[in-house]
Amino acid sequence: MILPIVAAFAAGLLVILSRQVNGRLSLSTTPMISSFWNHIIGAVVLTVLGLALGNFIPADIATFPWWIYLGGAIGVVFVASGSWLITRIGAVNSTLLVISGQMVSGVIFDLVRGAPVTVWASALGVLLIIAGMALTQRSR
Amino acid sequence: MTSSTPQRTNPLHLVAAFGSGCLLTLAIFINGEAGRYGGALFSSWIAHTVGTVVAVILLALIWRRQRAEAQTATVTYGQPPLWSYLGGVCGAVTVMLTSTAVNSPLALAGTLALGLAGQVVLSLAADFWGLLGLPRRRLDLRDAGAVILIAAGSLLIILFGLGAA
Numbered sequence: 379m380i381l382p383i384v385a386a387f388a389a390g391l392l393v394i395l396s397r398q399v400n401g402r403l404s405l406s407t408t409p410m411i412s413s414f415w416n417h418i419i420g421a422v423v424l425t426v427l428g429l430a431l432g433n434f435i436p437a438d439i440a441t442f443p444w445w446i447y448l449g450g451a452i453g454v455v456f457v458a459s460g461s462w463l464i465t466r467i468g469a470v471n472s473t474l475l476v477i478s479g480q481m482v483s484g485v486i487f488d489l490v491r492g493a494p495v496t497v498w499a500s501a502l503g504v505l506l507i508i509a510g511m512a513l514t515q516r517s518r
Numbered sequence: 519m520t521s522s523t524p525q526r527t528n529p530l531h532l533v534a535a536f537g538s539g540c541l542l543t544l545a546i547f548i549n550g551e552a553g554r555y556g557g558a559l560f561s562s563w564i565a566h567t568v569g570t571v572v573a574v575i576l577l578a579l580i581w582r583r584q585r586a587e588a589q590t591a592t593v594t595y596g597q598p599p600l601w602s603y604l605g606g607v608c609g610a611v612t613v614m615l616t617s618t619a620v621n622s623p624l625a626l627a628g629t630l631a632l633g634l635a636g637q638v639v640l641s642l643a644a645d646f647w648g649l650l651g652l653p654r655r656r657l658d659l660r661d662a663g664a665v666i667l668i669a670a671g672s673l674l675i676i677l678f679g680l681g682a683a
Contacts, residue, residue, distance in 0.1 A: 382622030389615040390636020396608035402651040406598035417569035419606030424563040449548035450568030459538040468655040469641035479539020500679030506671030513664040
């Protein structure tokens with residue numbers, strides 16, 4: 379059980395590490411150029427890994443719905459916006475506000491598609507998040 | 519960089535970051551579906567490959583301005599360090615760690631909650647010490663309050679809100 383716990387925590391660390399590293403590259407270039415390098419390096423690493431493990435491209439790929447390819451396009455904008463943000467408002471504010479957007483949109487998304495949502499907990503959670511977001515806007 | 523810049527968050531930053539979080543929800547959903555069809559490695563590989571192509575197209579459309587902007591940035595901040603090109607390695611490793619954790623007794627909720635903890639810990643450290651070539655940022659009670667409120671709200675949603683109780 380300790381391995382998955384470490385893995386989940388480390389995944390969170392890496393999210394911030396990559397935003398920090400991409401942010402540093404964007405300082406000397408631009409957020410879009412930094413996002414390009416992030417994706418091409420990731421693609422190369424994953425291709426090498428996939429070739430090493432063998433047949434990572436499914437045989438029935440032609441039958442997959444077209445929209446599963448949109449994740450990468452959204453990712454480009456997401457990574458560029460992360461670099462733009464972290465160099466302007468710092469790591470803590472970026473992390474908090476991105477998580478806020480992710481949580482609130484996640485609740486709305488699940489409500490819209492009819493997935494089970496426990497209303498009291500979600501509503502209270504959204505309220506706490508909005509209060510926290512307001513705090514990031516307070517001048518010192 | 520040793521200066522402690524008083525970076526203040528204005529409403530434009532708030533909207534941009536919140537919107538970016540909304541995009542993340544969409545991307546995670548789509549990549550999760552891609553993973554259901556073709557596995558976690560395929561999902562991440564296709565996202566990075568499509569992402570590379572889309573980035574090239576977007577850059578080609580606005581290349582003149584991007585090049586000018588990048589040249590000014592290089593004059594101001596110097597050549598980027600070589601390690602700063604390796605952000606993509608983190609992304610590739612993250613996918614492996616996340617799919618390990620999701621398929622354990624932690625499930626999605628536990629993975630999200632622990633991932634959130636990791637994100638908060640490292641961003642506090644990054645601002646406090648000015649890690650990896652980005653400016654240091656003074657943390658105060660206001661930051662502590664925002665961290666506590668947003669982390670508590672998120673944990674409430676992750677652990678009790680999503681999925682029927």
